[in-house]
Amino acid sequence: MKKIILGIVTLGLVAFTSCKDDASKKINEANVAAAAERDSNASKLPIxxxxxxxxxxxxxxxxxxxxxxxxxxxxxxxxxxxxxxxxxxxxxxxxxxxxxxxxxxxxxxxxxxxxxxxxxxxxxxxxxxxxxxxxxxxxxxxxxxxxxxxx
Structure with missing residues (x-):
């Protein structure tokens, strides 16, 4: 039983640490600017x-x-x-x-x-x-x- 739990934990660690790409490099600055503009316009409503x-x-x-x-x-x-x-x-x-x-x-x-x-x-x-x-x-x-x- 201890071997099964140890195997699952090891498998989990390998799965979570195997991502080599930095997620922050995937962010497109144009998309961030567009989202910021969209969010600021969302508060502008007619009354x-x-x-x-x-x-x-x-x-x-x-x-x-x-x-x-x-x-x-x-x-x-x-x-x-x-x-x-x-x-x-x-x-x-x-x-x-x-x-x-x-x-x-x-x-x-x-x-x-x-x-x-x-x-x-x-x-x-x-x-x-x-x-x-x-x-x-x-x-x-x-x-x-x-x-x-x-x-």
């Missing part, structure tokens, strides 16, 4: 900042469409790209948004149409997906829908 995160339409009439506009700015250090805008229901429709990159410091906007089909207080969310660190931001619309035919 999506809205002028408002909620719009209150107040009292609106059932069946009468209303519209608002959300203005946003890229306050980060890299181009901002909106990849999608989704709403919490089909009665809320985002429009006029660009998929083109927005340079740092620039502003853009999108509109949201809402057509109420039922009475009472509503809150609808609009999720804006983008290439930011967080990945998405949420804005809201609220209203008090009045049915003129209700008794």
């Amino acid at each position: 999506l900042t809205f002028d408002k995160t909620e719009h209150d339409f107040g009292d609106i009439t059932k069946g009468v469409p209303v519209k608002t506009e959300f203005t946003y700015k890229n306050t980060g250090t890299a181009p901002l790209v909106l990849t999608d805008i989704k709403t919490s229901c089909g009665c809320t429709v985002p429009q006029d948004w660009s998929r083109e990159p927005l340079a740092p410091g620039k502003t853009a906007k999108f509109t949201v149409d809402y057509n109420a089909s039922g009475p009472n207080k509503i809150t609808k969310t609009i999720t804006v997906s983008a290439n930011t660190e967080k990945g998405s931001e949420v804005v809201k619309i609220t209203a008090n829908v009045i049915d003129p035919n209700a008794k």
Whole structure:
């Protein structure tokens, strides 16, 4: 048994000490520089900042469409790209948004149409997906829908 253990240890030592090439000689300096640049750019992200995160339409009439506009700015250090805008229901429709990159410091906007089909207080969310660190931001619309035919 001692001979088997001694044989395994000897074999392990030979295997680990047989590498004659110095690993540091295999490092390509161009790759190191490219990795350093990539890592420094990874921390440069766009930041999506809205002028408002909620719009209150107040009292609106059932069946009468209303519209608002959300203005946003890229306050980060890299181009901002909106990849999608989704709403919490089909009665809320985002429009006029660009998929083109927005340079740092620039502003853009999108509109949201809402057509109420039922009475009472509503809150609808609009999720804006983008290439930011967080990945998405949420804005809201609220209203008090009045049915003129209700008794």
